[in-house]
Amino acid sequence: MARHDWADGRVIYKVAVDLDGSTSTVSRFYPWPQQGLRRAHGSGSEPSASGPPTLAAGRRSVDSA
Template identity: 60%
Template sequence: MSEQIDAPEQVPPWRPEDGPAPRVWCWPPGDQPALYVYDGGRWKYAPVMARLDHADGRTEYQVTLQSDPDRGTVHRAYWWPQPGLRRAHGSHAEPTDRETRPRPAG
């Protein structure tokens, strides 16, 4: 009997009314961790661009995903953990962090 897996829930963009900006963690190009994302009925490999730690304790992963041959690569953000995401592999490098800051107006 096969397990029913739903597509993972995506994260809406952060807004100031959501509270403090999340802390962003990034890895060097070429040594990023990766997830498998359940998309379109298949598990797809997705390198992690960033991990965001939100003030409310939730974790968001931003990934690059090959959606389908016609649409090409897309960038998506997902809450972690959830059944439609699985760890593919880690990184040998330590991530660097920075606090997000709103862009100056104008």
């Protein structure tokens, strides 16, 4: 998934979706907010100014003890 912020204030999300249940995905672009759509799953990562995303405060990696 990718978020595209435009200078005019629009926000577009690029997502991979499985349209027919075959597990093959295609890319689709959706404006946000969009009537009828809502956030389904939250992310454990926080935006980073540089480098890969980092885990949010208080989160532990899946394999940590």
